[in-house]
Amino acid sequence: MTAVAPATKRTGVDVTTPVLYFFAALLCLLIVLPLSWLFVYSFTDKSGAFTLANFARLFSESAFMEPLLTTFIIAFCSAVLCCAVSAPMGWLVARTDLPFAGLIRALVTASFVTPPFLGAIAWELLAAPNSGLLNKLYRTIIGGEMDAHLFNIYTLPGLIFVISCYTFPYVFTLVANSLDRTPGELEDASSILGGGRWYTARRVTIPLVLPALLAGALIAFLQAMTLFGSPAILALPAGFHTMTTKIWSLFGYPPKPELAAAASLPLLFLTVILLRAEHMIIGRRSYSIVGGKYGAPRLIPLGRMRWPAFALCMIVLLNPVFLPYGALINAAFSPVATTPLTFSNFTLHNIEFVLFELSAAGPALNNTIILGTAAATIGTILALVIAYVTTRKAVKGWRLLGFLATAPIAIPGIVLGVGLFLSYTRPPFVLYGTLWILLIAFVTIALPSAYQQLQAAFRTIHPELEDASRILGATRLRSLWQITAPLLRTGVIATWCFIFVGVMRELSAAIILFTSQTKVISVLIYDLNESGDLGAISVIGLAMLIITFAVVIAINRIPGFGQTRFRA
């Protein structure tokens, strides 16, 4: 806080406080309103009287208990699988002289920006038991008959695998970042005391990174538990429901919003509990490696294992990136989605269909870009102001503001969708049917990670610079605008792009909130999947990836941003 108050009041009214309280009120509205309706609906019956019947039904019918159990199994297995893959890979990339470590990090980012529903459709093309490209290859190699197959994606393990493909980047990033930050001195100390390289890794490095790994496991668990995209594609053919697909099915005719609200609450509570657990673990970790200036981490020479280790990483990355992208390209240009592409069967039919016939494609692309741009801009501004207030403790109640900005992380997308639907289909805010309701959803979903990123950026800027500006008579807003904002430029742009990418990926809230006039690309792909139009999906999906990568590459071109990593 500024200790010196200006001796004489300069001209101009300081609107800082009203502006900040306005933001606080906005946040309350954004988060508290949908959650309140969720609670109200889940505890009332059709006539509006208090009841526990919704929960009684939820916990007594196997139609709800089975999906709940399935969701747990999926979340647990995905978390374990993600850790098993990410821990060694993160260590190889951050702590060894692995060749092309930068490339591997970039490919992990590529897996991160791939929408999970698109990945799931690509894996259908690859590993459907009979028509999947990999199974066809397998039958060709072993000369097996019709039903022989290596993989069946329409199973619980298949779904767990696909979910893990697009969840492991979260764990990888946490582990690799933690290893990047682990001080070299601690390892030096171990070596000086006679510990060998491997001994040091085992007794010093791994224990230091273990909390990050556990936190990663929790994030992976949460992601897998609340994901809608992959189960929406694979669970129905596999013959089971997860909680998210079950909630979505409750919006079929006749809609049962009260049951959907009740079914959302267990997801919400679990998320809150798990995030508390994560907070405790992360808290312990930052305590353990606090200290002065650190040396660069030691890189362990892998010796003869260098190239095999690299090959191992690439084999892992086949699954989320190379194989699915290949399958999508094949389907986009091939006459039948899973017929291998040759020079003679190459066709532009799907591209023509999407460009010239699919009348929903143009408006959907338009809506997606409008929403992406608007959500990214508004979300960044909101996160910027809140991050400023909380790092500089600018108003009373800043803690609450910080809490509110982080709270949406505990709200799974589909639950937020249900809450927003219940809130904004009634007066005073009838927003359903407009892009506004989707904008609110996307901003709310993006806010926690945007806020965390910008808060970290603010911490690197010493308040002295702002104080100087304030002493010279500038208002808080003016010094924020003229001093702090330029210093934060790269962080702000990165956050903007991060939200934009998030909007492209988002399906779970959009599927509840869209109308035909406000359809977005992810919903269009979901609709096309319903009737099996795989060629069109591949074309739209590839276009979507190209747009996304263009944005991500644009970020990485900005000097100084190379080190910042995605964290969601």
Added chain:
Amino acid sequence: MKKSNWSRRQLLKTTGVVAASAALAPALSTRVLSAAPPPTAITPALIEAAKKEGKVIFYTSVDLPLAEKVAKEFEKKYPGIQVRVERTGAERVFQRIGQEYASNIHAVDVVSSSDAAHSIVWKRNGMLEAFVPEDVGKFYPAEHKDPDGTFASFRVWVCIIAYNTNLVKKEDAPKSFADLLDPKWKGKIVKAHPSYSGTIMTATYQMQRDLGWGYLEKLAAQNVLQVQSSADPPKRLALGERAVQADGNEYNIFQLMETGKPVAPVYATEGSPLIVGPMSMMKQAPNPNAARLFTAYCFTPECQQFIIDAGGLRSMHPNTKEKPGRTPFKDIKTMKDDPAAVEKMSEEIKAHYSKLFHV
């Protein structure tokens, strides 16, 4: 949503006695209080008025590529009027329109579902405009148009068994629904879902009526690959993902067959479920003239012949010709359709089905 006047259950409760009897339901729609308006021809004035609006929004469950082709034909004939096709499964179309209307969003101009029961509900809720295109008035048989002029059968087809000809020899192919229960088909059947597809909702009603739920229970035990739209099983057959479809659109099978894909239809000896897809324009259509023009166009012999030739559908317009090489419609043994009964049972069908098939 909560207080919407929309729930079938509530409607049934309030009209309990009447609706309890399926036999009386047709009587409801033939009440003499109102009659169809005189047929409307496509006049230059109508075309001009439609062009001023410039677009028409078409909600349908017709398989997307075909729906877009019909749209393109219309746009070619009436340049300056754009057709926006909103295609999703009929049960989702129904839910979507209900949800949009409950929120006072009137986006849809023209609708064509594949669950004829939907027209009954929309009509009862006063959502459909009484509008009789000239062709419907002059040529369509009485059982394929609403006496009050709010809908008529845009398309007719059957929901059929089919197989992949690379994977199954003709003589080994199933001939009947009963054949699908043979253990040799375990894990080789693909099937669509009545909670998404109006075709399958209609077909499931007819199958449980004629073959019993016991049949579907045994079918569920065959480890079917469950997909959503009735347009999807034919596409899965073409991919070679499954050898046989238990249900799916006949018209998709024709489209695939005639472009050289290895699929073939089977008309079950028990009879194939008959599906009727009515078309209506909405009373609160945002583009009323374009809606009239588009609806009228869809029933012209030109468009009807197009959906036969390019789409594989059947037409009730007497001035159309069946495409050679396809089994003529009159030679196909069909089950009897009964939209009023489907309307009454749809919730029960969805619930029973998801109990049997676990999704």
